Amino acid sequence: MSGELVPASNALTARWVKEVCDGTTTVLSGAGVWPLLAFLAAASREPGRAELQRAIGVDAAGADRHARVALGMLDSSTAATGAFGVWTHAGLPVEPWWHKIVPARARGELTGDTADDQARLDEWVRQNTGDRLSRLPIGVGPDTALVLATALTVDTRWKEPFEDVPLTPEEGPWAGRAERLAGLTHNTTDTNRLTLAEETPAGPVTLLTVHGEDDVDVILCLGQPDRRPGDVLAAAMAATDGQIRLRRGERLLQRALAEKTPGLRVDKALAFDPRPTLTATTVRFDIAAEHDLLAHAGVFGLETVSTQDRRGHLPGISRTPLAVGQAAQDVNATFSAEGFRAAAVTAIGAVPAGAPMAEAQVLNVTFDRPFGFLTWHRPTGLILLAGWVAEPENWTEPDPEPELTR
Structure with a gap:
């Protein structure tokens, strides 16, 4: 299966770099976006399903399996790590199929308390990027029904370290600067x-x-x-x-x-x-970038699924109509004499489609005065017992746990 998903993920990255790399400093991670799109493709309906399928380059029907394989490949790496998280609003009815394909350890809940939800997801980012990134690239609002996120990190040291040297280019756009550049060089056979x-x-x-x-x-x-x-x-x-x-x-x-x-x-x-021998000379770099994926929705197959439609686009996740409301990535990368370190966090947020989330009434019932009860045999409808509770039991403190003795 990895033989199919690797070229598919790489092809998405290639289309993305052709779209956005215009000569300014940037960095991006198609590998961080691809699993999220694959999960969305598996859960989506037409015509958004076809767009997402073209973007990920594999059959949408089995895309969730490919996504799990992709995340597993990162887990098996010695220099790269990957984390996956899915958070659903406490009031969102979630389809059993979605619970089945999303690992239990990746699932979380949005309480509707915007500040608390945002803080918890930002902390997830810090934990899964070793503090290289500190926040989720999208905001969590009161109408956020679903958040999907990946965190990808790379940390490796060179087999043959570079040596720090001053660099003064003789030609090209970096030539003629008043300050020399932070160069790196090494020799190898x-x-x-x-x-x-x-x-x-x-x-x-x-x-x-x-x-x-x-x-x-x-x-x-x-x-x-x-x-x-x-x-x-x-x-x-x-x-x-x-x-x-x-x-x-x-x-x-x-x-x-x-x-x-x-x-x-x-x-x-x-x-x-x-x-x-080969003498290689380059420059140090420490760069960061932020990407709004919806600004290039066609690259990622998000054009249809990000539109408001009262039917929604993701029935595999919930019977509540959903549309993608945000999709973004934050990423940084450092290339030094000793090695290479990078982190990328990608997040996609879904909101109710067609209409904003409305306040729902909650029925709270408390039996705090005399009440009756029935014991009912469901197959036959037979009432087995009937009763009334006029005097409840009094509260007693539970017995303390016995102390362990050696």
């Missing part, structure tokens, strides 16, 4: 970590793989200066997924290929070891 995706829709793209000590690597990618960043990232993802042929390592020493490889310069130096 593993030249196959450098590859060229020569024939991509975005032109040639250079890929540098930085290995983590655990099971997570970071791949740096560089395209030609005139190419759109989103196209370069999408091409790099296609190359990483094996869709585009890569030229590796020492082959890039050939002049014809070296000249095509963005960012590469081939030099000669005296050395005791005649083997080619």
Whole structure:
């Protein structure tokens, strides 16, 4: 099953980066969004179901199983972790099927006390991101009927650490600055970590793989200066997924290929070891971003399910008509000499569709004066016992727990 969901999740990420990466600093996590969309797809009705199915790239009928597998893959990683949470309003009737597909440990309740609910969900974010993020990316209001959220973290140290160095670019948009940049560099004989995706829709793209000590690597990618960043990232993802042929390592020493490889310069130096070496230089970064998923609803299949319709769009969750009211992601990432750390929290909130939640009357009944009772045989309707309680028992303190003796 993971063989189908991995390319599907990656394809969603590729479409997202092409949509939003315009040259400004940003970071996003399609892997954090995909399981939430998969759960929604499994619970939705047409025509929203078809839109969500196209967005996630797998059959909506089994999408909830794929979502659980995706979350399980993160749980099995040594450098990445994933958490999933679902909170439903105390007054929302929830379908048995929804209870069945959502793990019990992931379920919580919204009380309707906005401040308390928001505080509890923000605390969930802090606990599941190691305090890298401190709040849920959506607000919880009195009409919030449902919240789905994922928290994804990555924490790995480099197998071969970088060295901090000052960097002064000689050309390009970073050249000519008054202050030098916080650079990172290291040398290795593993030249196959450098590859060229020569024939991509975005032109040639250079890929540098930085290995983590655990099971997570970071791949740096560089395209030609005139190419759109989103196209370069999408091409790099296609190359990483094996869709585009890569030229590796020492082959890039050939002049014809070296000249095509963005960012590469081939030099000669005296050395005791005649083997080619790779010197990799980049910059530190510590970036954060906030994303409103509904601003790009078409990418995520949320166009229909976020519209107000008195029938609602998520009958698999509740017979109460529901529509997606908010969808957002907060994410940060740090690349340093020692390693890479990142956290992403994605949340989708649903509200009643067609009309706001209304105050509901609650029947509170208390038998605090004499009352009667009947004992009824349900199959036959036979009254087995009838009685009246005129004098209740008095309250007595329960016996204390016996002390344990050794």
